[in-house]
Amino acid sequence: xxxxxxxxxxxxxYLISPVALLxxxxxxxxxxxxxxxxxxxPTDIAVRFWxxxxxxxxxxxxxxxxxxxxxxFLAGSIPAVAVGLLMAMFKPVxxxxxxxxxxxxPIPKIALMxxxxxxxxxxxxxxxxxxxxxxxxxxxxxxxxxAANIEKIFWDVARNYGASQTVLFTRIVFxxxxxxxxxxxxxxxxxxxxxxxxxxxxxxxxxxGYMIWNSWELLQVDIMFVGIVAIGxxxxxxxxxxxxxxxxxxxxxxx
Amino acid sequence: xxxxxxxxxxxxxxxxxxYVSAAGSVLALSGIDLSVSPGEFLCIVGPSGCGKSTLLxxxxxxxxxxxGTINVDAAGWPxxxxxxxxxxxxxxxxxxxxxVGFGLMTRGVPPFEAAERVEAxxxxxxxxxxxxxxxxxxxxxxxxxxxxxxxxxTDPGMLLMDEPxxxxxxxxxxxxxxxxxxxxxxxxxxxxxxTHSIEEALLLGDRTVVxxxxxxxxxxxIDVPFPHPRNLMTLSASAEFGQMKLDIWRVxxxxxxxxxxxxxx
Numbered sequence: 001x002x003x004x005x006x007x008x009x010x011x012x013x014y015l016i017s018p019v020a021l022l023x024x025x026x027x028x029x030x031x032x033x034x035x036x037x038x039x040x041x042p043t044d045i046a047v048r049f050w051x052x053x054x055x056x057x058x059x060x061x062x063x064x065x066x067x068x069x070x071x072x073f074l075a076g077s078i079p080a081v082a083v084g085l086l087m088a089m090f091k092p093v094x095x096x097x098x099x100x101x102x103x104x105x106p107i108p109k110i111a112l113m114x115x116x117x118x119x120x121x122x123x124x125x126x127x128x129x130x131x132x133x134x135x136x137x138x139x140x141x142x143x144x145x146x147a148a149n150i151e152k153i154f155w156d157v158a159r160n161y162g163a164s165q166t167v168l169f170t171r172i173v174f175x176x177x178x179x180x181x182x183x184x185x186x187x188x189x190x191x192x193x194x195x196x197x198x199x200x201x202x203x204x205x206x207x208x209g210y211m212i213w214n215s216w217e218l219l220q221v222d223i224m225f226v227g228i229v230a231i232g233x234x235x236x237x238x239x240x241x242x243x244x245x246x247x248x249x250x251x252x253x254x255x
Numbered sequence: 256x257x258x259x260x261x262x263x264x265x266x267x268x269x270x271x272x273x274y275v276s277a278a279g280s281v282l283a284l285s286g287i288d289l290s291v292s293p294g295e296f297l298c299i300v301g302p303s304g305c306g307k308s309t310l311l312x313x314x315x316x317x318x319x320x321x322x323g324t325i326n327v328d329a330a331g332w333p334x335x336x337x338x339x340x341x342x343x344x345x346x347x348x349x350x351x352x353x354x355v356g357f358g359l360m361t362r363g364v365p366p367f368e369a370a371e372r373v374e375a376x377x378x379x380x381x382x383x384x385x386x387x388x389x390x391x392x393x394x395x396x397x398x399x400x401x402x403x404x405x406x407x408x409t410d411p412g413m414l415l416m417d418e419p420x421x422x423x424x425x426x427x428x429x430x431x432x433x434x435x436x437x438x439x440x441x442x443x444x445x446x447x448x449x450t451h452s453i454e455e456a457l458l459l460g461d462r463t464v465v466x467x468x469x470x471x472x473x474x475x476x477i478d479v480p481f482p483h484p485r486n487l488m489t490l491s492a493s494a495e496f497g498q499m500k501l502d503i504w505r506v507x508x509x510x511x512x513x514x515x516x517x518x519x520x
Binding site: 153154156157158159160161162163164167171172175176178250251252 | 316336347349358361362389409
């Protein structure tokens, strides 16, 4: 009980700096320093936020962005895990795939957007494809690293106890790499928001990226801030959910 | 001893292992001739780097010899050998139960039968209550017990043990040694047990092989005269035991010194 309240107190302390920042921001603008048309106060943003919630516009954009992140994340990470594991288990796969990764990984993924528009059109598919590509790299690299660094003793045990290739793949290499895979997935989650919002700036008529870019063109700075805050909140929520998932999936990871 | 079933017989002849790398070649084992009779508990002692672990890994099929032959007759046993490693080697992502049953799962033993055998093995090592725990939730002693259960459950003709209790504290080591001897006396399996402790070799084994420093050769094979079943505590306190320990130490000491001189060169 005591330990719990101590933990709660520590969490509460984490709120001090963001709340202080918001307060200073509000007070400075209320004192008339700065132009509220260009730099809205936190309360202005909150009011606008609420009106966008009420007329449903915010959910339209949030929904579009979330769907693209979700679909692209799955479409990119599932093959990435498979390829990473195969790379660790079979040298020919590694020799074939390694140079491709080395060449394509450093290309800013947003540079592929025009190409993807050509291939998939202006709809959701092109954005989902972009997220998938961006997600693929951190996940494949982490999966391979995790699988390649499984302690030697586990290979020895598996061999001595008669494990087939299938058992090695599904019971040893996959689980042994899982903590590292999850580290890669967490990076990929952040990456997917980053590339998607950038793509939505130019290549979409819906989504948080579009909302931000459009309000910039109309000089509706408060809506812009609502979009930025919404991305931050989504990132936070998905990351917390993700940590919960990780705790469920990797129960053996020592606390 | 539960007699009819006797463990695997092993014949090792002119075994040699050489590691070749860009930096040159290292002779790890040379001229190893050894026969192990069915159901024997054989201990191997030697200075570190004498190749005793290499010998065990070759027997386990985890490494191959450069030349020489190994013949293992494990007729009548479902599995030829099972190894117990120094660090338990339990898979952190599997429960104790799944770890113990691993060698049954890989060999396609039907789940119902496997569950029964795992149950019996857990009982044998006193871990039934911990079946659903993960390895990180266990003490070092419990982890090594699980590893032993994992080896026994496959019913191997021969157990290969590589300093299985070296990482344990003294009390746990004594308890586990006694348990191992008890289980071995019940099952009649052949055991090849690597240790750096002369005392452990004398307590557990029927014979003790003393190996030379690099390259590993067999320096001497000593018959351990103490009858089974043994009480390890009273045995280790006897004068005869102390004398034997000293005799073997004299044999081993020269090798340890030679290995040290080799390292300091």
